[in-house]
Amino acid sequence: MATTFLRVREPGKHAILNPETGLHETPDPTMQYTSSHPLVKAAPWAFGTDEEIAAAADARRNIASVPQPVEAATANPGERRTTRRA
Numbered sequence: 001m002a003t004t005f006l007r008v009r010e011p012g013k014h015a016i017l018n019p020e021t022g023l024h025e026t027p028d029p030t031m032q033y034t035s036s037h038p039l040v041k042a043a044p045w046a047f048g049t050d051e052e053i054a055a056a057a058d059a060r061r062n063i064a065s066v067p068q069p070v071e072a073a074t075a076n077p078g079e080r081r082t083t084r085r086a
Helices: 038-042 050-061
Strands: 005-008
Touching: 005 050
Parallel strands: none
Antiparallel strands: none
8 A cells, every 4th residue: 555645734834732742843844744643643634645735725726806895884074875765
């Protein structure tokens, strides 16, 4: 069986408690981790394969923000607002 190497999903954002040493560690973004590494076992959500990380980056790039007009709740100085009653 081939060994799968994992990398940190968001480098520098998380300190993970290492169960072997009892200390918090920030995973090294240049290092490849195996699924048996203590940090990966402690926080599997913080690691992913290169393909998973690339797919997540592509998905974030494809999200477009659509600007929407914001309605003012109050009148500006000198502006008169009219209300119609039925």
